[in-house]
Amino acid sequence: MRWLLLCCIGFASAPGQSADRPNFVIVFCDDLGYGDLGCFGHPTIRTPSLDRMAHEGTRLTQCYTGASVCTPSRAALMTGRLPIRNGMCSSKRRVLFPNSKGGLPASEVTIAEALKGAGYATGCFGKWHLGHLPRFLPTRHGFDRYFGIPYSNDMDRVAGSPKGRQSFNAPRSKYWNVPLLQGEEVVERPADQTTITRRYTDAAIKFIDAAGDRPFFVYLPHSMPHVPLFASSDHAGRSPRGLYGDVIEEIDANTGRLLEHLRKAGKSDNTLVIFTSDNGPWLAYGAQGGSAGLLRAGKGTTFEGGMRVCTLAWWPGRIPAAKTSAEVITTMDLLPTLCALAGVKAPRDRPLDGVNVSAALFGTGPSPRQQVHYYRGSELFALRHQQWKAHFQTWGAYGAPPKHTHHDPPLLYDLNADPSEQRDVAKKHPQVVARLRALAKEHRSGVNAPPSQLEIR
Ligand code: MG
Helix, strand or coil: CHHHHHHHCCCCCCCCCHHHCCEEEEEEECCCCCCCCHHHCCCCCCCHHHHHHHHHCEEEEEEECCCCCHHHHHHHHHHCCCHHHCCCCCCCCCCCCCCCCCCCCCCCCCHHHHHHCCCCEEEEECCCCCCCCHHHCHHHCCCCEEEECCCCCCCCECCCCCCCCHHHHCCCHHHECCCEEECCEEEECCCCHHHHHHHHHHHHHHHHHHHCCCCEEEEECCCCCCCCCCCCCCCCCCCCCCHHHHHHHHHHHHHHHHHHHHHHCCCHHHEEEEEEECCCCCHHHHHHCCCCCCCCCCCCCCCHHHHEEEEEEECCCCCCCCEEECCCEEHHHHHHHHHHHHCCCCCCCCCCCCCCCHHHHHCCCCCCCCEEEEEECCEEEEEEECCEEEEEEECCCCCCCCCCEEEEEEEEEECCCCCCCCCCCCCCCHHHHHHHHHHHHHHHHCCCCCCCCCCCC
């Protein structure tokens, strides 16, 4: 039934062209900060593989997520739409929990569904967090294969495990009874989190090999470095940055292993790999959380540190090498971009917030994106137009005491001159403020929000 629906809205494949179709890999870290990679300026975390990826590809310094916390950010990536359009956000419950009954609606079209309809092999290896009931799992949203945890690695805390933050200082997998799924079956519980980064990568590599000559889409949403942090014995205790550094270095090594596998398999000249994060660092966890570098604040906020993420794009021969691009893009742009590169029509029967940014990735033209919308839950808190960003409301970090403030006039920052959002220039630029206010009003009037999936219990 659903397949028929997909065909009707324009996903019919063109047989015989699959050999020309590029492969896609999206490595999506969890709570990785903008400043946590060597190639994004971290002084002590060693990321030689990602530095090499940057050297062979393009570093994107102005890439945004669709939200500053896990569930809505993942929904945005998968659907190319702001979560306000599909019920995947809430100001009351900001993410899905083990007692949630909601999830990504079946009516949404994911990247996997769009590409699968064109003959792609599709696999998801990692944290899903778009609904853990069977009808919401990756296998029901276009993925042929799934291996991973259905929600965050700090959920299902076991009674009697150390209280509060103590459990994060010396974490043990058994403190959280998180299930590990293969397809729709629980194959391990609690998931052994110490080896999970390597096992996701192993599964992705195996899947790529099994795809043979078919084009593939691999979605690799690591559950690290979301707290509690775990590193394998190969990496634990090595980084001068402590356990957080060990975790990033393990992600680095495994990303390197994946890229090396693509090279050896002769697929590197036909594979686009994007490496990025779902949101900014969880600063409330101190040394267990990451760093947003020069950006203000982190996860949970609509400041730059919450939603601008360190991003690398790699496709030897297509994406310029050793380049830094300040083109403004978002993770929502990946759905229309990947569809365009695969020769597949993106859904046309609904508003998409993503735009095709392939010219920006290939260095052949500017990003068509003019605006960035910063939502906290179901409310538009800030808007960027060109280099200007207006904050209509602000709220403190996720997990920290709330300091909710309405700003009238809004705070205005020039992100080209002041990426750290330190100097409010609203008084100097009343016309810019008026323009951003009008754009926010226009945006709000164009959104019809369905009931929230995150509030269903
Ligand atoms: Mg996250």
